[in-house]
Every structure is written in structure tokens, then in C-alpha cells.
Amino acid sequence: MRPAPALAAIDPADLASEPLARAGTIPSAWYTDPRFHDIDSELIFARTWQHVGHAAQVATEGQYLVSTVADDPVIVVRGRDGVLRAFFNVCRHRGGPLATEHGCARALQCRYHGWTYLLDGTLRGVPAMDRTELFDRKDYSLVPLRVETWQGLVFVTLDAAAPPLETFVAGIAERIAPTRLGDLQFSREVRYVVEANWKVYVDNYLEGYHVPYVHPELVKLYDYQSYVTEVFDWYSLQYTPLTGDNALYSRDGGGDAFYYCLFPNFMLNILPGRLQTNFVRPLGPARCEVVFTYFHDDVESAAARQRIEDDVAYSDAVQAEDAGICARVQQGLASRAYDRGRFSVKYEAGVYHFQELVRAAYRRGLAGGAVPRTPPPPLSRD
Ligand code: FES
Ligand SMILES: [Fe+2]
Numbered sequence: 001m002r003p004a005p006a007l008a009a010i011d012p013a014d015l016a017s018e019p020l021a022r023a024g025t026i027p028s029a030w031y032t033d034p035r036f037h038d039i040d041s042e043l044i045f046a047r048t049w050q051h052v053g054h055a056a057q058v059a060t061e062g063q064y065l066v067s068t069v070a071d072d073p074v075i076v077v078r079g080r081d082g083v084l085r086a087f088f089n090v091c092r093h094r095g096g097p098l099a100t101e102h103g104c105a106r107a108l109q110c111r112y113h114g115w116t117y118l119l120d121g122t123l124r125g126v127p128a129m130d131r132t133e134l135f136d137r138k139d140y141s142l143v144p145l146r147v148e149t150w151q152g153l154v155f156v157t158l159d160a161a162a163p164p165l166e167t168f169v170a171g172i173a174e175r176i177a178p179t180r181l182g183d184l185q186f187s188r189e190v191r192y193v194v195e196a197n198w199k200v201y202v203d204n205y206l207e208g209y210h211v212p213y214v215h216p217e218l219v220k221l222y223d224y225q226s227y228v229t230e231v232f233d234w235y236s237l238q239y240t241p242l243t244g245d246n247a248l249y250s251r252d253g254g255g256d257a258f259y260y261c262l263f264p265n266f267m268l269n270i271l272p273g274r275l276q277t278n279f280v281r282p283l284g285p286a287r288c289e290v291v292f293t294y295f296h297d298d299v300e301s302a303a304a305r306q307r308i309e310d311d312v313a314y315s316d317a318v319q320a321e322d323a324g325i326c327a328r329v330q331q332g333l334a335s336r337a338y339d340r341g342r343f344s345v346k347y348e349a350g351v352y353h354f355q356e357l358v359r360a361a362y363r364r365g366l367a368g369g370a371v372p373r374t375p376p377p378p379l380s381r382d
Helices: 035-043 165-169 172-176 198-205 302-333 349-368
Strands: 050-054 063-069 072-078 084-088 123-125 144-150 153-157 185-194 228-231 235-241 256-262 266-271 274-284 287-296
Touching (some): 185 302, 198 256, 198 287, 198 349, 235 349, 274 302, 287 302
Antiparallel strands (some): 072 084, 084 144, 256 266, 274 287
16 A cells, blocks of 8 residues: 655645736745655546557557556556456555566466466466465456557556546547547657656746757757647647748648647657657656657658657757756755746746646645545455
């Protein structure tokens, strides 16, 4: 079991909302106080849909992928009946893992003492348990989780009461049409560790204000002042049409760039024939992992392979600049000199929107008690 988070670290006075033009940023303690790692895990990550992988990883019977959601290990597996299921990747014996990396199997065998579960989570094989009394295998199935797929991307939530995934992504598929993300093919995954709280990374993603100062090369390629930020219930969008000068990304001298940030920690960077997702996973109070996953419409031809190389190299350089500034900002937020700041109405509507959703999540947490989770199946001991 996970210890309850120290909700007393949240000062109710910090939860009041103000309009953007009058609002202050969230307090620096929310980025620096180590208690907020568990608070965010419980009040934000355990209650939202979390990206865990893409559909091609679990396309056929027995294929599974592993991830973590709100610090809990999870496994998503395609059953013999073709149904996609998710479970806590936690054996009911003594907590061992069913898998430690992605793979494919006819059954899920715990890596610790070999208990074996069918792909639907039912416990089947239990070596050397014949002298254990009042033990019924049927009481020890894997604990299920909700899983949904959208546009070829797989999401899991720990919250049994969360609205369907579609609620959170409503309107995106229509907006980006005729692009269909699910038609693109996986091309590359790159992982980065950033020495900053996950919220620092998300804040930074959500504004182009820093671009001329942090990315002097990028600013030549993009007319960042033309970016429009639009906010929706659970995501915000930075949008710009592409011009012909953008040789790397525009197609036939045109196209659109869509940069979506889905609350709380998932980004869709959509350019013609190309999707790159960023998934931000907190590793601790002042450290996060950012997983970049690339998908392209052509992954075969020599020209396409070169384009992918260029795309990854370019993003890598931009990411290094963002990671560098985020680490410095984390230090600044922890300074005795700093508590909270203000927003540019012109450039930081997306940051404000994200921070308001964090505030709302904390408000709900203070008002509400424990996360409504799928409980483990009951044990019978008659
Ligand atoms: S913990 Fe899984 S078999 Fe022991
Ligand atoms: Fe940046």
C-alpha cells in the first residue's frame, strides 16, 4: 500500500483562482517541497488518464507493454480473445513483477517465484503452494485497471471513476483532420532525464515566450510570435501555420503545426506526416524523465529515414536547451529570493491554464479523500 500523501503541505490560501491578468503563479513550494511528489502522484497522476505506449506494441495476442502510472507498475496485454487489458504489474504473492520490459508471452509468469497468470489476469500456476491452507487461486487474480486507446495511443487510469478518455481529448481528432495519428508508424523513442520538477517542464512547454532567449536557432525557423494559444477543458493548443521556409517540417510549402498539451503530462507535437509525443514522468521532487516517441507516415524510404534522423537530431538540440533552462529554473524556484511570479497575458495563457488545473486537482483532493480505485478482488477465508 502507498502511504497517504501529506495534504497538510497544501495551504488552502494558495488554491484560490484569479483571472489570468491578475493571477500569481503557483507557489514555489509546489515545485520544491518533496511532499509534493506524493501529492501529485495521488491527486493528479492517479486520477488522470496516463499514456503508457502505442497500439503497435500490443497489436497481437500475448503482446504486452510495461510502464508506471503514479509510481505504480502497470502492464497492458492483448488477450487471446483480442481484448486489451491492463493490470497492476504486481504479483499477488509477494509483490513481484510479471514483466520488467515489453514482450510477448502465452501467459504472465512472475519473475520472483513463478506464479503464472493467464492473459486475462486469472491466476493459474502456483508452484509449491499445495500445503498452504485456505488458499484459493481464484482469490488472487491480477488487479485490473482501465485501459483505452485513442488515435493509436494507449492510456491507463488508476481511477475507477474517471470519465472516459474521450472526455479529455474531445475535439482534437476533428481539429487535426485529415491527419490521423493512428495511421502513422512508430519510428523512434528517446528518453531524457531533466533535473527539474515535472511541472517546470510542463510550464516551459506551454509558452513560446522563452524561445528567442533559450532557442536562438529555433527562432529563425519559426515565427514564434504567430503562435496562437487556445485553451480547452483538459488541454491547451499552441498552433501555427507552417511556411515554405520550414524545410524540415512543411510539406509542399505549407501545412500546420499543432502542439497539444494534455493535462497533466502528455504532449502531442503534430506536423505534416509526423507526430512526436512527450510523456513527462516524475522521478522525484526535482527530477523527471521525458520520453519522446516519434511516429512518421513513411519510415522506409531513404529520404524518409534521413528526415527522421534530422527530426530527432533537431529535437534533441532543442530539448538540451529546454532541459538546461528547466534545471536552472528549478534552482531559482528553490531560492530564498523567490516565491511566486506573474504571467504575460500575451504569451502565458497555456501556463496559467495548466496551473489552474493543478490548483483544481489539489482543491478536489482536499475536498475529497481517497482516490476511488479498483479494489483488489476480495479474499475468501471460509
Ligand atoms: S512474488 Fe510473484 S511468485 Fe512470489
Ligand atoms: Fe523550449
